[in-house]
Amino acid sequence: MKGGTTAHIRVTPADCISTLDVLESAGIDVKGMSFAACVSLAYSSLLGMARKAGLIEEPDTFQYLNRMQTYLGTGNNKKKHDVTHNLYERSMRGGVAVSLPPVQQSMPPQVMEEQALRELKDRFTKLNDRKEADIPLSNEEEQEWQTCFAVLYPDG
Numbered sequence: 001m002k003g004g005t006t007a008h009i010r011v012t013p014a015d016c017i018s019t020l021d022v023l024e025s026a027g028i029d030v031k032g033m034s035f036a037a038c039v040s041l042a043y044s045s046l047l048g049m050a051r052k053a054g055l056i057e058e059p060d061t062f063q064y065l066n067r068m069q070t071y072l073g074t075g076n077n078k079k080k081h082d083v084t085h086n087l088y089e090r091s092m093r094g095g096v097a098v099s100l101p102p103v104q105q106s107m108p109p110q111v112m113e114e115q116a117l118r119e120l121k122d123r124f125t126k127l128n129d130r131k132e133a134d135i136p137l138s139n140e141e142e143q144e145w146q147t148c149f150a151v152l153y154p155d156g
Helices: 013-025 035-052 061-071 074-092 109-132 139-152
Strands: none
16 A cells, blocks of 8 residues: 555646646656546656755655644544444445455454454555556445445545
């Protein structure tokens, strides 16, 4: 899994064209890339240029958590816990397509929750990679992706 965080943004039509212009002027072939990957690459390139030009400082990676703490969604833990617990319970009864491993009784509830959430994140990552690569998902997989998305990103 890649470091950092995911930001869901709306890109204006003018910025969509500019994103493609940036990549084209850099000589990057965008065939087979999702537009989200194009935006990410153009954004990273422009930030790199700003660092190189001295417009912004090189970030101190040790400051990541301190600077990003207010944006990492710590206020949603109760809701995430409830949804994760409900999904886990439904999966044990066969009501969710996510295949979660059986949990031994000796595991504390927090470890069970973390394990279920880890499995959910892994499944979401696999499905999301396929979506971004424009590989069609079946109806069940699309529903599973939406369920995972709602759990992992409750604020949309």
